[in-house]
Amino acid sequence: MTEVAGIRGGLKAHQDSVRLPDGELVRGLRDILGVKLVAYIGSVKETRAVRQWADGERKPSAEVMTRLRHAYHVAALLAERDSRSVVQAWFQGMNPQLDDVPPARMLREGQLEDAAQSVLTAARAFTAAG
Template identity: 40%
Template sequence: MTGVAGGTRSRDRSRYDKAHAQATRLDFSDVAQFLSESLGGKLTAFIAGVDAKTVHRWTSGDGQRPRDAHEQRLRAAFQIFQLLQAMESPHTVRAWFMGMNPQLDDASPAEALADDRHRDAMAAARAFVQGG
């Protein structure tokens, strides 16, 4: 049994590491673009704590830099999206971001990220990946 559990943990760790590497290496404008296309501009703006026009400026690559808090929120959202997308369809992942989540006291993961509860949102994503 230990080999099976160890193998599962190893695969999970690999998915987490890959999602982290993607979120870290990708240029911020590409992160914003991906999330805007995958989640929609309004939901991306909500997570970041800005208006949709600001997200559009970030995706256009006009050189406007986000505040650190905005970038942290979107990089966390991107990392979580990548983790979930390895197991689920983009439609399911978008629904997961918007829906009430029991791991987050029925707040949505988007709300948790907007409130800078990145670790809580990641824990909820991991629980979802593991079948919870």
């Protein structure tokens, strides 16, 4: 039964990452990760840009929005089991499953599809380990 609940939880995180409008997704990601980490993943230096994305005053590029959607999927998945501070630490810390690269850095700098898949796999392993 626990495995089914975990799958459903992962499914909700995925569905939200695909279905949420851009601004709502950015607000949700900002609520989980904080504005500085979202700005980092989104490759912007000013946190003001994140607020503008969240408020619909400005649109990130399609590539940045895709990176943010992948980040939201992972963050929402982790947030179902852990606190914001744990999720934030997980995104920023060295990860042995990612060759000690922090997940946020991998999502920001990596080849998008490969990085997203690797980070999601690492997040699933983290949640499975309890």
